Amino acid sequence: MAKRENISSSVIRRLPRYYRFLRELDKQGITRISSNELAKRMRSTASQVRQDFNCFGEFGQQGIGYSVAELRDEIENILGIKCHYPAILVGAGNIGTAIANQVIFENRCFDLVGVFDKDENKIGSKIGEINIRHTDDIENFCNNNSVVTAILCVPKGAVEELSERLYNLGVRSFWNFSHYDLNMKFKNVIVENVHLSDSLMQLCFRINQEHNN
Amino acid sequence: MAKRENISSSVIRRLPRYYRFLRELDKQGITRISSNELAKRMRSTASQVRQDFNCFGEFGQQGIGYSVAELRDEIENILGIKCHYPAILVGAGNIGTAIANQVIFENRCFDLVGVFDKDENKIGSKIGEINIRHTDDIENFCNNNSVVTAILCVPKGAVEELSERLYNLGVRSFWNFSHYDLNMKFKNVIVENVHLSDSLMQLCFRINQEHNN
């Protein structure tokens, strides 16, 4: 097991998807699956699947297929999903609340330890078990709690100042829902951007394409 | 202008990003930009930028650079962003409300014409100018309004039945926030999936990677 050489970035991009499908299969009580069958479900090819899995181990059985649980666990290990990095979320609007609930509910990768908003009316109310605090308290909170990741659900205009503060408090990774370009500002931070409007434009393009054929 | 031959799918995936950056530049009053400068801002390369633009026209000026407004408008045309496809949203929870507001606010590509939820308490309240209707009214609504796209913000368990109904009402494109695999069910629909948990896992992976170096 575990050779883990040359896991290319395109393989890594596919791992969360594999992981989701394998979890689903496991839930359905399916214990073994062939590259061909998995590919069919994932709209991929058997070649692709075997090539992908090949680069991080050999746990298929010739003539039989792959163990669903083994594969799932191996991908879980590679992605490091069992970790629990302390994270805070800033901006408890609709999107922020939705994301906070998802992070709390999934309870993988990250532990949500604080939620902040600048709206006085929200302070003191809760998301799950977590009190919403005022953004002014971020410094105090971060100085007393180790915070690895910040989830940014504030308007674009607020991100420049906010990210500066978080950076100064030692936060080096961001899940960024705004369109502010954090990579431009800081060189040594990890940023995962979610650009919902890009997704919407892609959908639009594909519909247009269909209509023009 | 407008040769539009061979716009490869990797170029198309980058267009929304170009579009965002060009809009931003335009707002800042920047009218011309070189491939080199644009690449720097987008963390790309000048070669990539020129190659990308080359496949849909020749409006750079040698020695000078590209017109920001011209490029932006051309990309707008290619993506077909000026269209206004009527769309409904189902599931007015936190994520649904956030998305509805974004679609209404952006007012590009799609016109949000209806919002549906099964929670009686929400019926009658509004998102923007739009009344929240009961999901039971979807049939009636779709029969009286042309609906091109459905935005699905309901729990995974509800999507199978819901998508079936929408398909029967003629809806052939979906912006899907659930993890239900619509492509498995229907062959001739356009589905744009948003898998926030994949994004979260990628972030997790990258943090782990950093910590292990």
Added chain:
DNA sequence: TAGATTGTTAATCGATTAACAATC
């Protein structure tokens, strides 16, 4: 004219697909 920068071709690199021997 000299400097800058495009448009475009060629070279490189990487990712996907095909093929097949190994083996369960």
Added chain:
DNA sequence: TAGATTGTTAATCGATTAACAATC
């Protein structure tokens, strides 16, 4: 044994980068 399916190499395909003549 025969059939199925992997692991892995080779072939193909596509995307990115480099280079440079054209030209503003």
